[in-house]
Amino acid sequence: MLSFQSSKNLLSLTEDLLVRIYELLAAESDRKSFRLVCREFRRIDTLTRRHLRVIRIEFLPILLRKYPRLQSLDLSACPRIDDGVVSLLLTRVGPGSNSPILGHWAWGLKSLVLSRATGLRFSGLEMLARACPCLESVDVSYCCGFGDREAAALSSAVGLRELNMDKCLQLTDVGLAKIAVGCSKLEKLSLKWCMEMTDLGIDLLCKKCVDLKYLDVSYLKVTNESLHSIASLLKLEVLGLMACPLIDDVGLHFIERGCPSLKVIDVSRCEGVSSSGLIFVVRGHRNLLELKAGYCLSELSTALLHQMKNLNHLEVIRIDGARISETSFQVISANCKSLVEIGLSKCLGVTNMGIMRLVSACINLRVLNLTCCHSITDAAISAIAYSCRSLVCLKVESCNMITEKGLCQLGSFCLLLEEIDLTDCCGVNDKGLEYLSRCSELSCLKLGLCTNISNKGLSYIGFNCLKIHELDLYR
Secondary structure: OOOHHHHHHHHOOOHHHHHHHHHOOOOHHHHHHHHOOOHHHHHHHHHHOOEEEOOOHHHHHHHHHHOOOOOEEEOOOOOOOOHHHHHHHOOEOOOOOOOOEHHHHHOOOOEEEOOOOOOOOHHHHHHHHHHOOOOOEEEOOOOOOOEHHHHHHHOOOOOOOEEEOOOOOEOOHHHHHHHHHHOOOOOEEEOOOOOOOOHHHHHHHHHHOOOOOEEEOOOOOOOHHHHHHHOOOOOOOEEEOOOOOOOEHHHHHHHHOOOOOOOEEEOOOOOEOOHHHHHHHHHHOOOOOEEEOOOOOOEOOHHHHHHHOOOOOOOEEEOOOOEOOHHHHHHHHHHOOOOOEEEOOOOEOOOHHHHHHHHHHOOOOOEEEOOOOOOOEHHHHHHHHHHOOOOOEEEOOOOOEOOHHHHHHHHHHOOOOOEEEOOOOOOOOHHHHHHHOOOOOOOEEEOOOOOOOOHHHHHHHHHHOOOOOEEEOOO
């Protein structure tokens, strides 16, 4: 309990000082403790809160009255929200003309998350778009029934800069045209799994929304014609093309000569893309930061490696499923020293020596995926542990030759490790888990099919890794 004098000193603080103190509290748990101190602190919380994620829809009206100055509202955990609820939230509540207007909460709102709000339709979206004049970001991903009418409703939010419409399965070129014309200030747009989209819609989008910096058209059946249109976007920095079956090297040739600001490209699982296409991309964009080409290359060709020598700023590379040689590791380690993530899952040709060469130069690695690289042994794990002290994620599923010796090195040097996947690593035993338990930041541990562990090994994890929130003990 606070003493009388302490309480008096606290209450003597001005509102301005209390607000500044509150804004310095980054963790939600700290803010919760703050508002429980006294009524004045709770009032400061009410006045200052800018972000709200609602778990129970029945409490929504009360919360919106309580926090009238919200800038961000997340309703992704309220799938039952519908047009009727929206109408209620935007009207007066209670009898009499002096009732507070509940809709005040919408006036300053900038970000609205409605992911999986399957009960909402165009009428509710239109009301929200018109009631929120400051709206800049909307997420309606996984609203599978959304289509052109809902897109037309969103298009009235003329200040929109970010829009996520992933898996809005009824959306066609007509709806995209409405958005392109109405929301010309768009900078970020995600259209993953919008299967009705064609080159026509993408072309109009690129002509109207020239400020786009982020565009994701993964899983769409667009062709090289769409890449020809996308190449005209001068400010585009991030381009997602994952699993687009109809694009190939010809389309990536357009990207070579366009998109001068491009920093990130993902062509993973694009069956028509080869090393030749990636050469076009790399040759035209020396400042590339992320190159994701998992499961689309049969091998890392010599010509592509030659071009990669110029990617001095590259931070992320994923070439999962490709055949890789010792020369590849030499080139990457010698020229791409800024790497923080490498994906080599199911790559053929990954050896201990190759990994040793790689990590000796790429000492800033934080994420390393070696899933199904069966030749890896404790020697490679020891090299990783010694060189990559900042490692937070290591995936070594089905690397059967890893034993307690490798885990001992990880427990000694990789103290920032948060996630490790040891699925089907039959060499892992209780002693190995004892070593691994030194990684006190561990939050995700996967031990499926590890048949040589027992309660004893898990007890080490339980006692020392207090941040664990995901534990896989399959079989």
